[in-house]
Amino acid sequence: MVKPRVFSGIQPSGELHLGNFYGAIQNWVSMQDRFDCVYCIVDYHAVTSRTGRESDKFQDPAHESISAMSVQMAGDLIACGIDPQRSILFCQSDVPEHTELAWIFSCVASHGDLARMTQFKEKASRNDYVSVGLFTYPVLQAADILLYRAAKVPVGADQIQHLELARRIGRRFNTLVGEDYFPDVEAELTDGNRIMSLADPSQKMSKSLGDKHYVGLMEEPEAIWGKFRAAVTDSGQEVGEQMSAGVANLFELLTLTGTPQKAIHVFMAQHAAGNIRYGDLKKSVHENIIRVLSPIRDRRSKMSDDTISDILAEGAVRASEIAQETMAVVRDHVGVRPPRIS
Numbered sequence: 001m002v003k004p005r006v007f008s009g010i011q012p013s014g015e016l017h018l019g020n021f022y023g024a025i026q027n028w029v030s031m032q033d034r035f036d037c038v039y040c041i042v043d044y045h046a047v048t049s050r051t052g053r054e055s056d057k058f059q060d061p062a063h064e065s066i067s068a069m070s071v072q073m074a075g076d077l078i079a080c081g082i083d084p085q086r087s088i089l090f091c092q093s094d095v096p097e098h099t100e101l102a103w104i105f106s107c108v109a110s111h112g113d114l115a116r117m118t119q120f121k122e123k124a125s126r127n128d129y130v131s132v133g134l135f136t137y138p139v140l141q142a143a144d145i146l147l148y149r150a151a152k153v154p155v156g157a158d159q160i161q162h163l164e165l166a167r168r169i170g171r172r173f174n175t176l177v178g179e180d181y182f183p184d185v186e187a188e189l190t191d192g193n194r195i196m197s198l199a200d201p202s203q204k205m206s207k208s209l210g211d212k213h214y215v216g217l218m219e220e221p222e223a224i225w226g227k228f229r230a231a232v233t234d235s236g237q238e239v240g241e242q243m244s245a246g247v248a249n250l251f252e253l254l255t256l257t258g259t260p261q262k263a264i265h266v267f268m269a270q271h272a273a274g275n276i277r278y279g280d281l282k283k284s285v286h287e288n289i290i291r292v293l294s295p296i297r298d299r300r301s302k303m304s305d306d307t308i309s310d311i312l313a314e315g316a317v318r319a320s321e322i323a324q325e326t327m328a329v330v331r332d333h334v335g336v337r338p339p340r341i342s
């Protein structure tokens, strides 16, 4: 039986954190059993975040190169359980058909639709320089997905609008060529588990908030403990009062790490009775997180950059095969002949 194809992409933004892990990556890992998965490190998307200020440089000493960050991201994903044997794991810039199809799609998408993208509006309002690439970012994203004719795309809720656009572009293309070539794109929400920042539990865990807000998957256990010890809870609650966001976040982590229900119930009962010691709760969360993260750290430490690069090269070969097939059909439909040189 042919398994339906899944595609998803992640920007090479540096080390993964617990929010990424429980909000997305764990889903990516488990989908490998049921689907034909294609996972892409979208390095060309990352270029948009290096040209948002007048003062930006593509490369500066404060940042690792996009390539180095892509290799790091690939290593982290493999350590988390993305299996390059079963799934295709590759880097977007290794398969030039992504940008090629993005151009065709930029002639298919409507300017009005792009102008409505809330992520664009939000980023544009924060940037002091707004590139055309930031504006057409969702067009490249649509190309990523449709190049593999993927039907299912695991993403966070903030990407739903981009996926609706991808669906519109696919349909519009189909209308333009008079054939149902691209399938309808469907989002599969992965961030049912929203991990909040430890230092400000009203916000989603994110690296951009600063170091004390997130827990990196590869951090040393002592460093992780430091962050949990300082995590915001509350100053004791009245019996029967609703649980504060910080404490709820700690309980959520206990559940996600597979802590035995019995142990969780003990803390729950103490919380309800108003005599819980948050220090003990944090210790338990820390222990359980370390239990989950240790094997990931071990796997990661055994991978060299060269090994990871070889895996990405193999992924690119497999991705290229599908991408070239799609691009040949698209060129033909558009009326552009195959390249005269290859």
Ligand code: TRP
Residues within 6 Å of the ligand: 007, 008, 009, 010, 011, 042, 045, 140, 141, 144, 145, 153, 154, 155, 159, 162
């Ligand atoms: N825009 C996505 C994000 O920020 C990343 C992305 C790029 C993506 N291309 C994709 C996600 C294709 C899913 C499918 O998370």
